[in-house]
Amino acid sequence: MSHKDDQRWFHIRVSVFSAIDSNSILPTIINRFIRSKFSALLVDEKILPEIVSGCRGWCFSLAMARLGIRVRNRLFGSVIEQEIGFFDKVKTGDITSRLTSDTTVMTDTVTLNMNIFTRNLILGVGIIVFMFKLSWRLSLLTLIAFPIVLGVSKVYGEYYRDLASKVQDALAAANNVAEEALSAIRTVRSFANEDGEKDRYRTSLHKAYKINVKQANVYAGYVWCTQLFELGLTVAVLYYGGHLVLTKTLSGGNLVSFILYQMQLGNCIDEIGEVFTGLMQAAGASEKVFEYIDREPVVKNTVKDRMDTESVIGQSEVESDKISGLIEFKNVTFAYPSRPDTNVLKNVSFTVQPGEVVALVGPSGGGKSSCINLLEHYYEPITGQILLDKKPVKEYDHKFLHTKISLVGQEPVLYARSIKDNIGYGLGSDVTIETVQQAAGMANAHEFIMEMEKQYVTEAGEKGQQLSGGQKQRIAIARALIRKPVVLLLDEATSALDSESEHVVQQAIYKNLKGRSVIIIAHRLSTVEKADRIIVIDKGCVIEEGSHSELLRNNGKYASLVQRQLLQTEDEVEDRVISLDNDGLGVGIAKRDIGLHFRSTCLITSSSWH
Numbered sequence: 001m002s003h004k005d006d007q008r009w010f011h012i013r014v015s016v017f018s019a020i021d022s023n024s025i026l027p028t029i030i031n032r033f034i035r036s037k038f039s040a041l042l043v044d045e046k047i048l049p050e051i052v053s054g055c056r057g058w059c060f061s062l063a064m065a066r067l068g069i070r071v072r073n074r075l076f077g078s079v080i081e082q083e084i085g086f087f088d089k090v091k092t093g094d095i096t097s098r099l100t101s102d103t104t105v106m107t108d109t110v111t112l113n114m115n116i117f118t119r120n121l122i123l124g125v126g127i128i129v130f131m132f133k134l135s136w137r138l139s140l141l142t143l144i145a146f147p148i149v150l151g152v153s154k155v156y157g158e159y160y161r162d163l164a165s166k167v168q169d170a171l172a173a174a175n176n177v178a179e180e181a182l183s184a185i186r187t188v189r190s191f192a193n194e195d196g197e198k199d200r201y202r203t204s205l206h207k208a209y210k211i212n213v214k215q216a217n218v219y220a221g222y223v224w225c226t227q228l229f230e231l232g233l234t235v236a237v238l239y240y241g242g243h244l245v246l247t248k249t250l251s252g253g254n255l256v257s258f259i260l261y262q263m264q265l266g267n268c269i270d271e272i273g274e275v276f277t278g279l280m281q282a283a284g285a286s287e288k289v290f291e292y293i294d295r296e297p298v299v300k301n302t303v304k305d306r307m308d309t310e311s312v313i314g315q316s317e318v319e320s321d322k323i324s325g326l327i328e329f330k331n332v333t334f335a336y337p338s339r340p341d342t343n344v345l346k347n348v349s350f351t352v353q354p355g356e357v358v359a360l361v362g363p364s365g366g367g368k369s370s371c372i373n374l375l376e377h378y379y380e381p382i383t384g385q386i387l388l389d390k391k392p393v394k395e396y397d398h399k400f401l402h403t404k405i406s407l408v409g410q411e412p413v414l415y416a417r418s419i420k421d422n423i424g425y426g427l428g429s430d431v432t433i434e435t436v437q438q439a440a441g442m443a444n445a446h447e448f449i450m451e452m453e454k455q456y457v458t459e460a461g462e463k464g465q466q467l468s469g470g471q472k473q474r475i476a477i478a479r480a481l482i483r484k485p486v487v488l489l490l491d492e493a494t495s496a497l498d499s500e501s502e503h504v505v506q507q508a509i510y511k512n513l514k515g516r517s518v519i520i521i522a523h524r525l526s527t528v529e530k531a532d533r534i535i536v537i538d539k540g541c542v543i544e545e546g547s548h549s550e551l552l553r554n555n556g557k558y559a560s561l562v563q564r565q566l567l568q569t570e571d572e573v574e575d576r577v578i579s580l581d582n583d584g585l586g587v588g589i590a591k592r593d594i595g596l597h598f599r600s601t602c603l604i605t606s607s608s609w610h
């Protein structure tokens, strides 16, 4: 090689290596120094590499941000489409932990490590090429070690990934504890259980810590193993290299250069080992994320999901006014997926004619809300069918079905948005304030909203907690009515209202929903007795059916429920008289014997003044 070629070769080496890692030029410089041909051009040659290094960092940071957003979007998009049964089993805290912690670990470690990995891989390959150029014999000796390093890394990697996955599970469980406590802070406070919650959180975090300790031990073992191995290899190279120098097969300068390159390669392998650890951690964290992303909902929602397999009834197939609201339950047996062995509905059959108001009544836990859940297609029955206008609800497109059926649930949840946005929930930005006000008027909510300082732009607070129970219910009713549903489902929808408000709301509903089917679930006699037909459900079976007067004549379960409620009402009136005698307040303060042994004071606030 001519001096000029040699010079160029030197510059190329300096540029390439320092672009990847500025330290890697050291062996070249020393070799150069030994050969007394050190060049001052080195300083100039560092500018380009620094620019390249900056660009590399920029690309990876951007890739990291984009990857993070994509994974989170995909995960949230998939989770929100899952069937309700999925949410019965998987806790919210667990899901939010996957969305935040797991995706962060995944994307950050992957992209950061990919950066280090690419750098070290290119550097490693380059170093190996130069090592071969210096001495192929010593290079082969070095490369023999590779399969062993790979084998150790594989065992370590699998174990570490497993631990990483367990750490993420433990963190998700801890997150769930925190989420549960914070979202029910009022209950925590009312039972003064702050210390209990702190202990629960500490214990669950400690579980994660214990796995962290294991991870640290395994990591230390891996590092010791690879370091010892590297040391052994350097000794072997020195021994064999010395022999080569003595036999004049290799120059002294080249041996020093080779050993420095080998040390550099060792550093590369160390860094790749670290990267490997990081990647295994990311793999562990990504397990649940990908499990949720790839999960197919058991009860499918969208037309796209079911297009290939089943016929779907959507807006195009059925014009809105063609839905009459005929509801049929045919021999429905159902168990919740979280408790598959307990049938909560057993061979239930009933019909709601278009325009009919039907009340479902019965003891608590009898299965009334479960009927509503099936009609909403939250779950699918084990046997039997739920039909709307003679077609199974599962054949309707989810969006279409829910514009036709509106539900006011037993525990309505509002969103941390304005009252207007809450009422127009799910209708997009097209909804006008006039339609919102009209719906609020029907739900007897307009008046109290107008009395608020910010009226329709008043914030409802998280889960609507800045509003009273009755106000929340009326907004939930308005939210259901604004959609002008064909079928209205009211599950204890007016339970928190006083009789007067309830009466106003009911009148408005009946007046505006003429010709539409309504299913009311209520415990209050005053709500139930006005229904066209009453269906009594007990222990998952329909046990009685008929109008209020028919059922009273039957003298069955309904009659006994009514009788008990009437007796209760008499008791309440008595108590109220006592309380008014005592302090003249309109709140029922009742002093009663509870059982035989306790005598306690109860403060009962109730709207059920029948």
Ligand SMILES: Nc1ncnc2c1ncn2[C@@H]1O[C@H](COP(=O)(O)OP(=O)(O)OP(=O)(O)O)[C@@H](O)[C@H]1O
Binding pocket: 088, 336, 338, 339, 344, 362, 363, 364, 365, 366, 367, 368, 369, 370, 371, 410
């Ligand atoms: N998500 C669920 N997962 C498992 N079991 C459930 C679930 N929801 C309700 N159950 C069970 O199903 C049964 C029927 O509950 P459902 O909510 O239908 O009763 P209900 O008649 O509406 O009672 P209430 O009058 O108290 O509201 C109960 O035994 C209940 O424990």
Ligand SMILES: [Mg+2]
Binding pocket: 368, 369, 370, 410, 491
């Ligand atoms: Mg219920």
